[in-house]
Structure formats: structure tokens, C-alpha cells
Amino acid sequence: MMRGRGLAGAGLALSDEQKDKIEKIHANVADTQWNLAGNIFAAAGKLHELLASEAPDRAAVQSAYKALSDLRLQQLEASLDMRAKVDAVLTKEQREWLQTWRQDAPGLQR
Numbered sequence: 001m002m003r004g005r006g007l008a009g010a011g012l013a014l015s016d017e018q019k020d021k022i023e024k025i026h027a028n029v030a031d032t033q034w035n036l037a038g039n040i041f042a043a044a045g046k047l048h049e050l051l052a053s054e055a056p057d058r059a060a061v062q063s064a065y066k067a068l069s070d071l072r073l074q075q076l077e078a079s080l081d082m083r084a085k086v087d088a089v090l091t092k093e094q095r096e097w098l099q100t101w102r103q104d105a106p107g108l109q110r
Helices: 016-052 058-089 092-104
Strands: none
């Protein structure tokens, strides 16, 4: 179920078939994102513990930081993959409308 400022609420006039496909895409990526979020939380905790020690081991800190960065990159890649899959469901006009909406959406201004 898409809620809030999701694609269904973005004014895209999605067909029922498009809505179903997009909801399945979101559902499939949700498990991945939740697992990654949990792993990121754990990795950040480990990094914090290492940094909070009296004499942080540089190699251990660097290793923990890299592990955290790798998890965040996986999360970004999952988001980009999801966006590409969703965009593939949309018509050219819907993708153009969505791009304009993304650029004008509150909180996303540069």
C-alpha cells in the first residue's frame, strides 16, 4: 500500500495494473531495506564502540567504517534499482511528470 507522498499520491494517474506492479516492487525491496537498516544500525554501534574506547585501534576503526559505508552503499543501490524498476512501469509522460514533481517537491530543493 502506497501512502502519503508516494507515487499514487503524486498525481500520476496510475492504472490499476501499474499500481499493482509498483506495490510489488516496493514490497520486494522493503525486506532488503529493513535488513540493511538493521545491519547499518549494528555496524554504526560497533563503530561507535571502537571510537569510544580509550585508545581506538586505527585499523579496526577503518574496517568498521568501511563495513558501514558498504552497507549504506548497498542501501543506495537497492533504492536506485527500485527507482529504475518503477520508472520502467511508467509511461514516458508519467516519468517526465514525476521528474518535474521530484524537482519541485518540498524538502528536496537544492
